Amino acid sequence: MSQNTNYTLEPDYNPEDRFKQYATVEPEFWKKKNLAEMSKTEWELLCDGCGKCCLNKLEIKGKIKFTNTHCRFLDCHSCLCKIYPHRFQKVPDCRDIDLAAIREKPRWLPKTCAYWLLDNGYDLPPWHPLVSGRAESVHEAQMSLRGRNIVSESGIQDYENYLVDWEDL
Numbered sequence: 001m002s003q004n005t006n007y008t009l010e011p012d013y014n015p016e017d018r019f020k021q022y023a024t025v026e027p028e029f030w031k032k033k034n035l036a037e038m039s040k041t042e043w044e045l046l047c048d049g050c051g052k053c054c055l056n057k058l059e060i061k062g063k064i065k066f067t068n069t070h071c072r073f074l075d076c077h078s079c080l081c082k083i084y085p086h087r088f089q090k091v092p093d094c095r096d097i098d099l100a101a102i103r104e105k106p107r108w109l110p111k112t113c114a115y116w117l118l119d120n121g122y123d124l125p126p127w128h129p130l131v132s133g134r135a136e137s138v139h140e141a142q143m144s145l146r147g148r149n150i151v152s153e154s155g156i157q158d159y160e161n162y163l164v165d166w167e168d169l
């Protein structure tokens with residue numbers, strides 16, 4: 001779970017700038033390369049922007065259980081991190097998404113996560129922004145956190161009271 005840190009909005013950082021890179025990568029690159037072969041830009045664009053990995057989780061009897069509490073740095077509308085370039089300095093237990101994290105057992109990424117899907121032999125779903133060409137499609141398909149009953153982690157201690165069992169986790 002994320003540590004208590006003071007919230008500071010970084011003035012020059014727009015979380016949605018990442019979507020401007022869509023036009024700069026090879027079409028359907030994820031079908032031509034495996035995860036280890038992707039460039040940094042391609043790797044970053046694979047993230048569908050669902051925000052679900054930024055929910056706090058508990059490990060119970062060897063399985064990861066999600067809560068509906070989210071890291072305080074999550075933008076609940078865009079479902080992107082407000083401090084992405086500096087997230088590891090501000091939130092020491094924020095997890096980097098690398099191959100080891102994707103393959104970790106028990107699985108802690110949601111089952112819709114693009115990295116997990118590709119690494120396990122699945123294609124990207126039609127609502128993925130790289131497939132649809134639109135950042136909004138993940139939200140329209142109700143695969144992101146936008147509009148869900150989620151609360152900020154600020155002040156929460158008893159996370160077991162916030163467990164959720166959503167089908168797409």
Ligand code: SF4
Pocket residue numbers: 046047048049050051052053054097109110112113114115
């Ligand atoms: S769960 Fe995966 S696809 Fe969704 S925001 Fe996290 S890294 Fe991106």
Ligand code: SF4
Pocket residue numbers: 002053054071072073074075080081082083084087091094095
């Ligand atoms: S710091 Fe950003 S990326 Fe890390 S858990 Fe919080 S919102 Fe998610």
